[in-house]
Amino acid sequence: MNRAQVGLFNRDMLRSIKERWHEGGIGVIYVHFRVGNTAAESTLQIWESTESGLFWRQRLEWDYFYFFDRQQNEEPIIRVIEKAMERLIASLRKSSTKVQNGNYPDTDLEVSIGLSVAYPPATGRSSESVVYRMLLDAMEQSAYNVTLGMDRHESMKESMQAIESFGHLTGAGECMQSIPHAHVLALHSRTVRIGALAAPFPIFPARARVSEVAYLFDTNAKAQGAVIVDKGRPIGILMKEKLHQMLAGQFGLPLYWNRPIERIMNNQPLIVDEQLTVEHVSQLAMARDFSQLYDVVLITRDGQMAGAATIRSILECITTLRTEAARTANPLTGLPGNEEIQLELSRRIGQAEPFAVVYADLDYFKWYNDTFGFGLGDNLIRYLGDMLRRELDQLGEGYDFVGHIGGDDFIVVMRAEAAEHLCQAMIKRFDNGIKAFYGGAQVTTVEDREGNLIEQEGVTLSLSLMLWDGKVALAADDIPRIAAKLKKQAKALKGSVYVMDQIRGMHHGEERNGN
Numbered sequence: 001m002n003r004a005q006v007g008l009f010n011r012d013m014l015r016s017i018k019e020r021w022h023e024g025g026i027g028v029i030y031v032h033f034r035v036g037n038t039a040a041e042s043t044l045q046i047w048e049s050t051e052s053g054l055f056w057r058q059r060l061e062w063d064y065f066y067f068f069d070r071q072q073n074e075e076p077i078i079r080v081i082e083k084a085m086e087r088l089i090a091s092l093r094k095s096s097t098k099v100q101n102g103n104y105p106d107t108d109l110e111v112s113i114g115l116s117v118a119y120p121p122a123t124g125r126s127s128e129s130v131v132y133r134m135l136l137d138a139m140e141q142s143a144y145n146v147t148l149g150m151d152r153h154e155s156m157k158e159s160m161q162a163i164e165s166f167g168h169l170t171g172a173g174e175c176m177q178s179i180p181h182a183h184v185l186a187l188h189s190r191t192v193r194i195g196a197l198a199a200p201f202p203i204f205p206a207r208a209r210v211s212e213v214a215y216l217f218d219t220n221a222k223a224q225g226a227v228i229v230d231k232g233r234p235i236g237i238l239m240k241e242k243l244h245q246m247l248a249g250q251f252g253l254p255l256y257w258n259r260p261i262e263r264i265m266n267n268q269p270l271i272v273d274e275q276l277t278v279e280h281v282s283q284l285a286m287a288r289d290f291s292q293l294y295d296v297v298l299i300t301r302d303g304q305m306a307g308a309a310t311i312r313s314i315l316e317c318i319t320t321l322r323t324e325a326a327r328t329a330n331p332l333t334g335l336p337g338n339e340e341i342q343l344e345l346s347r348r349i350g351q352a353e354p355f356a357v358v359y360a361d362l363d364y365f366k367w368y369n370d371t372f373g374f375g376l377g378d379n380l381i382r383y384l385g386d387m388l389r390r391e392l393d394q395l396g397e398g399y400d401f402v403g404h405i406g407g408d409d410f411i412v413v414m415r416a417e418a419a420e421h422l423c424q425a426m427i428k429r430f431d432n433g434i435k436a437f438y439g440g441a442q443v444t445t446v447e448d449r450e451g452n453l454i455e456q457e458g459v460t461l462s463l464s465l466m467l468w469d470g471k472v473a474l475a476a477d478d479i480p481r482i483a484a485k486l487k488k489q490a491k492a493l494k495g496s497v498y499v500m501d502q503i504r505g506m507h508h509g510e511e512r513n514g515n
Contacts, residue, residue, distance in 0.1 A: 004048065004057045004066075009474065011055055014127055015226045018120075018341065020069035027081030027117040029088065030138035031064040040111065043095040053080050065135065076118050081253075085115055114138040129286040130294055133316075139319050186450055197317060198299040202226040206262040213238060213261055214247065224310075228265050232304040236265035239295055271298045274306055278317050285311060329406035333385035341403040342433025344413055345476040352470050356419030358412040358498075359464040359483040360388065360426070363491055364446045365408045367369050368459050372437070378485060380437050380459070381408055387429055388412060395422050395477025416467050423463050423498040430461045431496050462490035463498035472503055 020026055033040050044064060048054055053074075057356035068084060070077040092111060116137035118130050193279035202216055204226050213226050228236040238261060246256055246264060256264060270288060272281050285297055291496045296308040328339045336344070348355050362368075362384065388402045388410055400414040415424065435458070443458040464486035468474055482501055490499040 004054045006288070011290075014131070016056060017067070017131060017255060018127060021118065021120050023072065024070035024074075024116050025077040025119045027068045027077050027087055027115060029066040029068070029081060029135055030114045030116075031066070031088070031093040032112045032133070032139075032261055033062045040092070040095065040279060043091050044088075047091045051084055051087070053084065063251060064073050065138075076333055078168050079266075081115050081117060083280065083387055085113065087138040088113070090315035111119060120261065123262055126287065127291075128290060129283075132282075132286050136315075136318060136322065139322065192278045192321060193274060194278050194297070194309060195306065197278065197309040197313050199309065199313070201296065201298075201308035203229050203305065204261055206230055206260065207209065208261045210243070210256045210259050210261055213244060214257075215241065218468065225262075225308075227269075227298060227305060227308065228261055229305055234269065234271055234298045234300065234305045236267045237269040237295055237298065237405055238265045242266070245372060251439070258288075266292065266295065269295060269298050271300060273298050274301050278314060278321070281309070282314050282318055285314065330406065331405045333382055335385055335389075335402060335410070337403065338405060341405065341411055343402045344403070345479055348413060349468075349474055349476060354416045354470040355468055356412075356414055356416040357466045357468075357479055357483065358409045358414070358423060359405075359466075359487060360412070361462055361487065362408040364454075364456065365459060366449055367446045368437075370447075372439070376437060380434075383433065383437070384408065384430070384461075385428065387433070391425050391429065414488055419465055419467065420498075426463065427461060427496045427498065434459055458492070460494075461496040462487060463496075464490060465498050467500065467502045469503065474503070 017026055031044065048057060048066065050068075051068070053068040053071065054066055055069050056065075056193055058065045066084075068081050070080055074080060075083075077205055101415070109113045114137075116134045118128075118134040120130075133450065202213075202220075202223055202225070204213060206228050209227075215225055216226065223240065225239040227234050228238065243264075247253055249255075269291075270281075270285060274283065281297055286293070288295075296310050297314070298308050299306045325336060325340060326334070328337050329335055330337050345357075362380070365377070365380070368380060385402075385404060391411060392400050392402055392414065395418045403411045405411055405415075412422065438458060444455065445453050446458060448454055464483045466479065466482050466486070481502075486499045486501055490497050493499075
């Protein structure tokens with residue numbers, strides 16, 4: 001194979017990616033070892049030397065990133081990367097056997113693996129942000145694929161089958177959303193403010209000389225940049241690399257050495273308030289021009305300089321959040337589970353602002369499971385979860401939430417204004433899509449839980465919609481109780497419907513809406 005290049009998020013990497021992904025996309029395999037060991041590292045080196053599609057690699061301590069491209073007349077990139085992943089797992093299994101036989105007595109092959117693919121970015125999205133999101137998706141998926149001694153090979157196969165069946169391309173240039181996949185909105189219930197990442201950073205007044213900053217960089221190897229402030233308020237930034245580039249020119253020293261730092265600083269740095277979420281700041285940071293992509297993010301408190309956060313610290317924080325969310329997520333859909341749901345409801349109530357809660361579950365799901373089998377039943381549950389995410393992406397906002405309570409029960413927490421529209425869109429999409437799950441069979445009757453035949457054209461969707469005005473006293477535990485009452489009413493009605501309970505002041509009013 002051609003020698004794979006090295007380096008993460010540098011110009012050569014991005015140039016190499018852009019040259020390749022127009023041929024059918026690129027893919028990344030992310031590997032993380034919980035305990036470093038000689039056997040694992042040796043196995044990875046042998047594996048990567050045999051992979052013809054591997055064109056870029058990077059190691060950060062015990063995190064490994066492997067980028068693959070698709071050759072002409074080759075299978076789709078998702079197949080290419082799945083097969084590479086299978087070969088890696090097979091190699092690690094052999095390595096595990098050596099460990100168990102005592103060849104590496106001090107080694108523990110505990111590893112997690114994830115993959116993701118990406119295509120050229122659509123208008124409005126930078127290449128850097130697409131690659132960045134692809135890396136996060138692969139890291140996030142790896143949380144599901146923790147392999148102890150490589151004894152859980154089947155879980156990896158199931159994950160890849162899920163990607164094949166339920167991964168979806170959201171249009172040219174969007175990352176493929178891997179399944180199981182903890183929806184990005186799951187992060188909000190464990191909100192981390194960017195202020196938590198604020199670290200001390202060198203500060204200079206606007207009139208300080210370039211020579212003073214250069215002296216700081218020369219005498220402090222860890223200093224990567226300096227913030228320029230005016231009365232404690234950040235007004236610019238100068239990164240070490242940029243200064244060295246300016247001074248390295250033929251006339252760099254005489255031209256800049258004694259100038260005020262404000263003359264050459266970047267006067268449009270990314271400045272954020274400490275209360276913004278890390279996820280939001282990461283999106284702002286990755287939307288910057290490439291020349292500023294690795295500049296630190298300046299954090300303020302009441303307009304005054306509070307510290308700075310590096311891109312690395314932001315990435316590590318998001319990865320940790322996603323991993324934590326993934327470990328408490330429902331394993332079937334990858335959506336947040338009950339712990340995250342309760343945290344999200346409590347957070348929303350604490351904000352004292354209006355919001356809507358939609359509970360969704362399937363009618364006659366037991367009949368479907370008994371008739372078509374548990375495998376297809378699981379597929380139907382995944383379909384419902386995926387449908388909720390898609391509709392929420394279309395109609396919701398960045399801080400909306402979708403969770404999986406268990407079985408065929410789901411919950412959506414969103415802004416009140418769009419909730420009814422969401423219910424109507426969900427019913428329409430579900431009724432249009434459910435027939436595909438009958439395998440061509442004509443369904444005219446179903447059985448209820450008591451075994452009674454009912455004239456009904458298969459599975460339907462019941463939605464319970466609760467609207468809160470942000471004023472009446474409400475506890476998180478009240479919401480399931482109200483939803484249960486509405487759920488009973490919805491299930492008593494024929495077809496896919498939603499039943500709504502508006503809570504305004506002390507008045508509760510219910511109304512029924514169908515398709």
